Amino acid sequence: MAVSHYGGNIAGAVAVLIGVVALASMTVSTEAQLQLGFYAKSCPKAEDIVRKLVERHIPSVPSLAAALLRLHFHDCFVRGCDASVLLNSTSSTQAEKTAAPNLSLRGFSFIDTVKAAVEAECPGTVSCADVLALVARDSVVVTGGPTWKVPTGRRDGLVSIASEALNGLPAPTSNFSSLQKTFSDLELDVKDLVLLSGAHTIGVAHCSTISNRLYNFTGVGDQDPTLDSAYAANLKAKKCKTQNDSTTLLEMDPGSRNTFDLSYYSYVLKRRGLFQSDSALATDSAALSTIKGLLAGTLENFYAEFALSMEKMGKINVTTGSTGEIRKQCAVVNS
Structure with a gap:
């Protein structure tokens, strides 16, 4: 789940300040243009088409729900929710x-299928960015997880740059200060960080993502001391048996990887979060307090709080109005 920094003289600082103010103004104005039922007149069947395709396909491959949710995250964290990841x-x-952080992304072909169906109904009307946002929500819902509001009206970006994804996405090796800065730069707070990390309650990861934690944490063949030793021993004995295993899959939330529940947070408190970024949540007092509050509450409360954070994330630097375009195909800009 990366850090940017500024340097320079007073003039540079003033320029940065002006840029921040301009960005803030842009964010407010574009968020205001998103609205529930944006396609009610221009393509009234759009959201039903998306939902029905999700309901038809995802139950047979429930693991894809986590992949599609991750695809939405990775889109919004780079250039905003503009389908640039596609x-x-x-x-x-x-x-x-x-x-590198995106090489394991899945779900592109399903997004293309949904987009084609919507395009057949209403050519050049519904953006790939909105399709992705709706598919992510509907896929989680159909597997029994929470729902959230998805206001629409996003337009698709025209630019996609690998280095921006490498530098902008939170890494699984991130410590808390790095995570907090990445989220703060996108106007997401510590509570949002904790709640959005809760998406790790579903899905899987490769052994390669935690290899260093198990076998070579500081470069001398050691193990990450923040990872529960019994859990680490079990992973090495039964799952990630070698340091170079790049194929074996691990449950992010062992025992309930297809169930959107609170057990992920229990694992974090037991020092059994799979990634360093998971473990990092327990190193900050505010994050730790949020986790304990979620565990003391109900599943319904978690769902409601998660929904609010997802709604915030879905509005990050969106492209609306006459900016960008409505792509005919999600993988290429219009000719």
Whole structure:
């Protein structure tokens, strides 16, 4: 789940300040243009088409729900929720999907299927960014997870750059300060960080993502001391048996990887969060307090809180109005 920094003289600082103010103004104005039922007149069947395709396909491959939710995260955290993660590379630019953090992304073909169905109903009307946002929500709902509001009206971006994904996405090796900065830069707070990390209650990861934690944490063949030793021993004995295992899959939330529940947070408190970024949540007092509050509450409360954070995330630097375009195909810009 990366850090940027500024340097320079007073003039540079003033320029940065002006840029921040301008960005804030842009964010407020574009968020205001998103609305529930944006396609009610221009494509009234759009959201039903998306939902029905999800209901038809996802129950047979429930693991895809986590993949589609992750795809939405990775889109919004780079350039905002503009479907830039869906674009293919061009002869001059390597796209976001080729960046290391995105090589394990899945669900592109399903997004293409849904987009084609919507395009057949209403050509050039519904953006790929909105399709992705709706599919992510509906996929979680159909597997028994929470729902949240998805106001629409996003337009698709025209640019996708691999280096931006590499630098902008939170890494699984991130410590808390790095995570907090990444989220804060996108106007997401510590509570949002904790709640959105809760999406790790579903899905899987590869052994390669935690290899260093198990076998070579500081470069001398050691193990991450923040990882529960019994859990680590079990992973090494039964799952990630070698340091170079890049194929074996691990449950993010052992025992309930297809169930959207609170057990992920219990694992974090037991020092059994799979990633360093999971473990990092327990190193901050505010994050820890939020986790304990969620565990003391009901599943319904978690769902409601998660929904609010998802709604915030879905509005990050959206492209609306006459900016961007409505792509005919999600993987390429219009010719």
